[in-house]
Amino acid sequence: MSIDIPRTAITIEEVAAAAGVSRSTVSRVVNGSTAVSPAALEAVRQAISELNYVPNRAARSLASRATMAIALVVPEDTSRFFGDPFFAAIVSGINKRLSRSDYVLNLIVASDDPQDKATAYLRSGAVDGAIVVSHHTSDTFIDRIAAAVPVVYGGRPLREREHDHYVDVDNVAGGRVATEHLLGRGRRRIATITGPLTMHAGVDRLTGFREALAAAGLAEVAVEDGDFTSDGGAAAMQRILDAGQPFDALFIASDLMVRGALPVLARAGLRVPDDVAIIGFDDSPVARSVTPHLTTMRQPSLAQGECMADVLLAMLSGGEPPYVTILDTELVVRDST
Incomplete structure (x- = not known):
């Protein structure tokens, strides 16, 4: 008598490896998200077919709990944020890009986070990713946020790490x-x-x-x-x-x-x-x-905001956007010189 020993179930990680994409990209394909590039979609579908992958229903339930929210984190006090036209342009650029997506924007303005309120909120699963602008060397709470969700920085971080994503001007x-x-x-x-x-x-x-x-x-x-x-x-x-x-x-x-x-x-x-x-x-x-x-x-502040949102959306869809994007500045001559 022969006994059929069932093969160990194919995991989502194996599908991701076969397709050459991230685990989150496979999750999005499985859960019907449209935030996936056509090339990645085809690669995942082919890997699923070849490996005969059957999604685990419990895993699918967990994977589908995307908030469709992105946080804009500004480590400044409110007077600085509302008084500086730079931030208005950045927010406009981010919102312009997100208006063409399924994501909404949450704004968090905090000069620091001594009680970890903002950090705890962002690490709780309340958002899918974060954009951080105007950060200083003393803003160590940002590191704890970056350990929990994908982060794109507006401006080069002073404590720059190898795999940080940021958009800056020259x-x-x-x-x-x-x-x-x-x-x-x-x-x-x-x-x-x-x-x-x-x-x-x-x-x-x-x-x-x-x-x-x-x-x-x-x-x-x-x-x-x-x-x-x-x-x-x-x-x-x-x-x-x-x-x-x-x-x-x-x-x-x-x-x-x-x-x-x-x-x-x-x-x-x-x-x-x-x-x-x-x-x-x-x-x-x-x-x-x-x-x-x-x-x-x-400096093209509106374009900076759009570009930061583009990079984060690409990360959330399982893509591989550039780690560093540098935009040019332009001399505008008026009367003060």
Whole structure:
């Protein structure tokens, strides 16, 4: 008498390996999701057929518990978030992309997470993935979120790891081009107000500034941190004036900081651009609301938001988007130089 010994059931991991895709992609195909590329769909179906895979009903039930929600995590206080046009453009870009998908956006604004409330919520299965923008070296709670759900960063993380996905602009090139523009206007005593040096955007724009000065054989007059806020720009501008070193130009690493710096210069009797040429960064609505209208480096914030959403959606559908996406900046010349 012969006894038929049943073959061990094929697992979803074996199907994923045979199809050359992730486990989550197989789950989406099995559960009828449309968020899968045609090539991945065909590869999974072929592997299922060849392996004679029969989905486990309990596993399918668990796998289908997608929330269809994505979190936008902003590790800043609410005044910074609602007062900075950069965030409005980022949210618009993300929402524009998600409007063409089945996902909804949850917004979490938190300067830190001392009681782990936001972290616990995001790790509880309340969202399928997260986009994190404006993160600092001190934001260690983000690491715990990234250990639980797929994460895309807006801007290069300072604690960058091999498999981090992020979308950024070329801040080094932006800082360099901005400074070269001032040099091209004949300015030789150039100071800068940086963003926070706990963020790569602040560090990289300062690096570009210094590269341009070094190539011209010049030394920086002053470097002050303005923290990307209007008040921070005003305080940094006052510190530069108090230092007493003459300057004829400023590279200020955000338009908001320029808005804070301009009244301080006016009170000191310095005219823009006659006495001091100024270039900002962002090309936010602030650039056209100040007087004189601001020469600035345009960063494509709306496109950044769309691209971050694209990368995360690709991750959630089992695709393999690029780990790093870098967008270009553009010089916009107006009256302040």
